[in-house]
Amino acid sequence: MIEIDFFIGLFLATLITALFTTRLYRLFFWYSLNSLMLGLLALFMGAKLDDNAMLITGVITILIKAIIIPFMLKNMSEKFKLVRQIKSTIKVHYLIMLIPIILVFTYYLADPITHMIGENSNYIAISISSLFLSLLLMMEHKNVAPKIIGFLSMENALFLLGISATEGMPMLVELGIFFDLLMAIVVINLLFKQERTQ
Amino acid sequence: MMILFLLLPAIIMFSVSFMKNSKVNNLLSISSFAILVPIVKLFMLDKPYHIWGNYLIADELNTYILLVSSIVGIGVTLALMTLKKHVSISPKSYRKFYRFFATFWIGLTLSILANNMGIYWIGLELATLSTVYMIKTNFTKSASREAWNYMIVGAIAISLVLFGIILIYASAKPILGEEAMNFDLLLAHAKEIKSSFLFEIGFAITSIGMFIKMGFFPMNLWLTNVERASYYPVAALFSGMLESAVIVGFFRFSQIAKEVNYEHLFTFTFIYTLFTIFMVSFLIFRAKDFIRLFSLSGIEHMALIVLFWVSGGVFPALLHFGAHAFLKPALFLSTGVLESKGKYKIEGTLRGYEGKRGKLFVFLVSLFLLAIISLPPSPLFFSELYGFSAMLEMAKINKYLLAMIMAILFLLILLSVIFYKFIDIYQSMKYEGEEQKKEVYTTEVFALILFALSLLVLLLPVSINFLKGIV
Numbered sequence: 001m002i003e004i005d006f007f008i009g010l011f012l013a014t015l016i017t018a019l020f021t022t023r024l025y026r027l028f029f030w031y032s033l034n035s036l037m038l039g040l041l042a043l044f045m046g047a048k049l050d051d052n053a054m055l056i057t058g059v060i061t062i063l064i065k066a067i068i069i070p071f072m073l074k075n076m077s078e079k080f081k082l083v084r085q086i087k088s089t090i091k092v093h094y095l096i097m098l099i100p101i102i103l104v105f106t107y108y109l110a111d112p113i114t115h116m117i118g119e120n121s122n123y124i125a126i127s128i129s130s131l132f133l134s135l136l137l138m139m140e141h142k143n144v145a146p147k148i149i150g151f152l153s154m155e156n157a158l159f160l161l162g163i164s165a166t167e168g169m170p171m172l173v174e175l176g177i178f179f180d181l182l183m184a185i186v187v188i189n190l191l192f193k194q195e196r197t198q
Numbered sequence: 199m200m201i202l203f204l205l206l207p208a209i210i211m212f213s214v215s216f217m218k219n220s221k222v223n224n225l226l227s228i229s230s231f232a233i234l235v236p237i238v239k240l241f242m243l244d245k246p247y248h249i250w251g252n253y254l255i256a257d258e259l260n261t262y263i264l265l266v267s268s269i270v271g272i273g274v275t276l277a278l279m280t281l282k283k284h285v286s287i288s289p290k291s292y293r294k295f296y297r298f299f300a301t302f303w304i305g306l307t308l309s310i311l312a313n314n315m316g317i318y319w320i321g322l323e324l325a326t327l328s329t330v331y332m333i334k335t336n337f338t339k340s341a342s343r344e345a346w347n348y349m350i351v352g353a354i355a356i357s358l359v360l361f362g363i364i365l366i367y368a369s370a371k372p373i374l375g376e377e378a379m380n381f382d383l384l385l386a387h388a389k390e391i392k393s394s395f396l397f398e399i400g401f402a403i404t405s406i407g408m409f410i411k412m413g414f415f416p417m418n419l420w421l422t423n424v425e426r427a428s429y430y431p432v433a434a435l436f437s438g439m440l441e442s443a444v445i446v447g448f449f450r451f452s453q454i455a456k457e458v459n460y461e462h463l464f465t466f467t468f469i470y471t472l473f474t475i476f477m478v479s480f481l482i483f484r485a486k487d488f489i490r491l492f493s494l495s496g497i498e499h500m501a502l503i504v505l506f507w508v509s510g511g512v513f514p515a516l517l518h519f520g521a522h523a524f525l526k527p528a529l530f531l532s533t534g535v536l537e538s539k540g541k542y543k544i545e546g547t548l549r550g551y552e553g554k555r556g557k558l559f560v561f562l563v564s565l566f567l568l569a570i571i572s573l574p575p576s577p578l579f580f581s582e583l584y585g586f587s588a589m590l591e592m593a594k595i596n597k598y599l600l601a602m603i604m605a606i607l608f609l610l611i612l613l614s615v616i617f618y619k620f621i622d623i624y625q626s627m628k629y630e631g632e633e634q635k636k637e638v639y640t641t642e643v644f645a646l647i648l649f650a651l652s653l654l655v656l657l658l659p660v661s662i663n664f665l666k667g668i669v
Binding site for chain 2: 112113116131135138147151158161162165166167170172173176177180183184187188191194195
């Protein structure tokens with residue numbers, strides 16, 4: 001389906017753009033857009049497969065990951081006065097070379113797996129490369145906030161793998177993962193709060 | 199109903215932690231002790247017992263692990279009662295510590311009892327996240343840094359576990375549908391999985407995630423740093439409880455992997471654990487403080503448990519697990535007293551304790567120190583004996599006997615390095631340094647007595663028969 005290819009392309013594009021971002025709020029914006037693409041992808045796949053659970057998951061993804069979490073993170077960064085200038089420790093020209101290498105490498109890495117999964121096989125390679133790109137996002141910044149976004153992007157990559165490799169995980173598991181994600185945000189908030197008290 | 203009964207003490211603890219009354223600490227301790235009651239009840243029921251449909255099933259393996267964890271939890275609670283006397287902690291942080299301990303317990307219970315890979319992961323993630331805040335209760339820069347480090351390393355490890363679970367689920371979904379998430383069904387239909395390569399890749403990634411969480415090679419320093427930076431009860435929780443939740447997952451996944459391709463499972467795990475023990479033995483040799491010493495020793499023992507388990511030695515693996523789960527928290531809790539005169543001071547730390555309580559403390563710490571290096575009659579001595587026998591038995595069947603003998607000899611050399619270091623430290627604690635007057639509190643001695651009694655129970659014939667009955 002062309003819509004799915006379109007959204008998966010935008011999902012990857014937003015993640016790559018996030019890697020080059022040097023401002024914190026812009027990074028939240030790209031994360032939000034990345035999650036929105038993921039949510040829309042789930043909605044389209046849910047409609048294609050006639051899977052109500054995936055439709056619900058898509059809606060929850062948009063609500064929690066694309067709206068609530070970026071909003072909470074922005075609030076947190078204002079409240080705790082986080083540094084908004086986020087410089088990457090890897091130079092831009094190295095990043096430009098590194099990202100295509102990761103994409104090509106993961107395509108070949110996932111090749112044996114993609115042969116075993118009939119439909120959506122290319123999406124698996126993209127979700128694995130998104131996982132590596134999220135790890136890169138965590139590694140390239142010294143500040144805590146971009147590392148948190150890296151961690152959240154990893155969750156997005158795994159969610160993409162879940163919907164592409166297995167056509168959706170059981171609803172209960174998906175809900176549990178969302179709950180854990182919110183719990184992570186609460187813990188992060190507490191850590192910042194504690195740091196301010198110190 | 200049973201699920202509510204199991205989680206009720208944790209829910210009460212969580213609710214009580216919001217109260218600001220001065221007597222709240224007693225209530226917190228009582229609710230923490232109460233975690234044992236439903237588990238004893240569960241332990242006595244006929245197995246398998248469906249607690250929540252097919253999502254949570256109690257069998258002999260997980261009830262044993264849960265029982266061990268609850269005893270460790272009680273021991274930690276006893277030590278927590280005197281935490282304020284050793285370190286400076288505000289009442290608010292103390293209450294929050296319990297709040298996250300309750301969340302940790304809920305996560306731990308879910309992951310240990312889970313028959314569903316997804317529920318297992320959710321529980322493990324919940325337990326991991328709650329420990330992040332516990333590290334931060336120590337108001338130091340290093341604790342702050344390590345809490346963030348743990349958040350990141352934990353996130354990577356747990357993401358790898360989920361990644362592997364998704365691939366395992368994808369490999370089995372064509373034959374089992376949504377039921378492919380269930381451990382019992384996966385085990386029953388393991389041989390029917392068509393894309394075994396996909397399953398094995400998933401298993402390898404999940405295992406690496408779990409090995410990172412247990413501090414295995416090459417990620418063998420983060421755990422020691424975290425345990426060093428946090429208060430000693432947190433280190434006890436890590437070694438005695440969180441690692442139980444991780445290892446039960448490894449037990450479940452490896453049982454299925456064994457059915458898919460045993461040779462691959464064994465080779466992968468054997469190389470991984472051997473490297474880990476090799477690295478850790480030399481790190482132990484260079485350890486300069488108790489927490490790092492015990493933490494690294496914990497990694498060594500977890501590696502041995504994994505090795506015995508995949509070699510088919512279920513009994514030695516479980517005996518080793520139980521003994522380690524009691525010994526290591528006991529040693530970590532002792533460090534609160536042992537390090538009262540300085541973090542890096544080992545000489546003479548076992549001198550200067552007066553009265554019956556002090557002498558009992560010295561006796562118990564000596565006992566635990568010698569037991570952790572597997573001196574007989576420590577349960578670890580027997581588990582290692584049975585474990586190495588299981589490895590030889592397995593090698594005999596697969597015709598790798600000579601290679602296995604060489605590997606065991608190599609392992610024994612590494613273990614002797616660890617043995618030497620512990621004996622050296624023990625002698626330094628007992629015979630070197632100046633004698634200074636030190637204080638030990640009743641609840642701390644009670645915690646150590648609890649662990650010592652639990653170790654003794656492990657050696658009883660009835661316990662050994664029970665462990666031998668777990669398949």
